[in-house]
Amino acid sequence: MRPRPALFAVLTSLAVAALAGSHAAAAPVTDTTVVAATDTDGDSLPDAWETNGYDANGDGVVDVDLPAMGANPKKKDLFVEMDYMSGRLASTAALDRIVQVFSTAPVSNPDGSTGITIHLDAGAARGTKYDLGGGNEVAYDDDLNPSATQTNALKAANFATARKAVFHYMLWGDSYDGGCSSGQAFNIPNDTFIVTVGQKCNWNATDDTNVGTFVHELGHNLGLQHGGADGLNYKPNYLSVMNYSFQLGGVLKSDGTKYWGYSNVQPTSINEARPDETAGLGSLGAGYRTSWKCPDGKTRTTTGAANQPIDWNCDGDTSDTTTAADINGDKTTSVLIAQNNWANLVFGGGAVGGGTEPRTKTPASELRELTHEEALALH
Ligand SMILES: [Ca+2]
Ligand SMILES: [Ca+2]
Ligand SMILES: [Ca+2]
Ligand SMILES: [Ca+2]
Ligand SMILES: [Zn+2]
Numbered sequence: 001m002r003p004r005p006a007l008f009a010v011l012t013s014l015a016v017a018a019l020a021g022s023h024a025a026a027a028p029v030t031d032t033t034v035v036a037a038t039d040t041d042g043d044s045l046p047d048a049w050e051t052n053g054y055d056a057n058g059d060g061v062v063d064v065d066l067p068a069m070g071a072n073p074k075k076k077d078l079f080v081e082m083d084y085m086s087g088r089l090a091s092t093a094a095l096d097r098i099v100q101v102f103s104t105a106p107v108s109n110p111d112g113s114t115g116i117t118i119h120l121d122a123g124a125a126r127g128t129k130y131d132l133g134g135g136n137e138v139a140y141d142d143d144l145n146p147s148a149t150q151t152n153a154l155k156a157a158n159f160a161t162a163r164k165a166v167f168h169y170m171l172w173g174d175s176y177d178g179g180c181s182s183g184q185a186f187n188i189p190n191d192t193f194i195v196t197v198g199q200k201c202n203w204n205a206t207d208d209t210n211v212g213t214f215v216h217e218l219g220h221n222l223g224l225q226h227g228g229a230d231g232l233n234y235k236p237n238y239l240s241v242m243n244y245s246f247q248l249g250g251v252l253k254s255d256g257t258k259y260w261g262y263s264n265v266q267p268t269s270i271n272e273a274r275p276d277e278t279a280g281l282g283s284l285g286a287g288y289r290t291s292w293k294c295p296d297g298k299t300r301t302t303t304g305a306a307n308q309p310i311d312w313n314c315d316g317d318t319s320d321t322t323t324a325a326d327i328n329g330d331k332t333t334s335v336l337i338a339q340n341n342w343a344n345l346v347f348g349g350g351a352v353g354g355g356t357e358p359r360t361k362t363p364a365s366e367l368r369e370l371t372h373e374e375a376l377a378l379h
Contacts, residue, residue, distance in 0.1 A: 044353025056162035063162035174198025185220030191350025223346030228339025262341030293329030
């Protein structure tokens with residue numbers, strides 16, 4: 001049997017004291033218990049939850065059995081429950097690719113390993129490997145509108161309340177808010193997102209579409225923006241699926257392969273007031289190709305490695321060093337700053353986690369046991 005949580009032990013002793021016949025009024029119970037939980041691996045899931053399971057309401061019964069689900073207190077874990085509309089759930093091959101993006105991440109752990117273990121829960125739909133008992137199909141709705149309200153309603157009806165502190169919730173849907181956006185994460189960071197590359201807007205989603213969009217939206221939950229630490233999109237030195245240039249087609253590697261994860265390098269910044277074409281992305285661009293915007297609004301992509309000179313202003317040469325160019329196409333002149341995403345993930349968005357932050361637990365007044373007075377009144 002697992003050790004009982006401390007709060008349960010306190011309530012039990014109070015109840016025993018009451019039943020022992022004390023006529024003194026019980027001391028008022030403080031209404032909030034704040035616990036700074038130990039989180040050795042920094043994934044926002046306290047060691048106690050990852051070791052013993054999570055008891056959401058302090059009744060001594062584990063509600064989310066984290067160790068049985070594969071959690072490790074010394075390695076970063078992410079849990080994602082996936083609900084889905086008919087035909088929209090990603091394939092097993094796509095889910096395998098998502099897992100691989102995280103398992104191969106350049107993130108170190110206290111147990112000496114690298115990578116993040118992502119636990120995807122599709123219920124029974126994709127076999128035991130992706131079944132943690134939570135994911136399920138929901139009614140088809142080709143337009144979640146308004147998206148936040150309708151997503152929250154589906155979450156409330158299809159996601160166990162006790163999971164809120166552990167699992168991110170996502171939905172494989174069709175479209176939302178009358179538009180054709182590929183997805184939505186509602187907040188940065190957050191605990192909820194939707195992937196909406198469905199039939200209504202003729203996405204004809206492939207595994208690539210689903211993998212790129214899932215990883216992108218989850219990235220918002222993990223604190224990442226379209227420019228890394230800022231919202232500037234299409235920065236050629238930001239080699240991440242968080243960049244719209246690479247969400248659906250992958251980050252382009254110079255060896256011809258594609259990468260479907262978050263950036264693991266931070267190439268040199270580019271000053272659009274006087275970008276140095278001869279420098280390309282600098283030495284950290286060697287393993288990549290990249291894309292940027294020309295003055296005519298069209299996207300151009302390097303044919304070779306991005307540490308080579310790049311024609312940022314699209315005038316046919318790669319020798320300009322003092323000519324302004326709007327390289328990310330946003331009609332402003334900025335310094336384009338990249339980010340190493342993996343070094344900047346925020347765990348514990350929304351309601352997820354206890355982590356190193358003091359966490360307000362359920363008020364003890366809501367866990368109130370039967371009082372002696374009430375017990376006597378029953379007879
Ligand atoms: Ca942890
Ligand atoms: Ca962990
Ligand atoms: Ca040029
Ligand atoms: Ca610009
Ligand atoms: Zn986005």
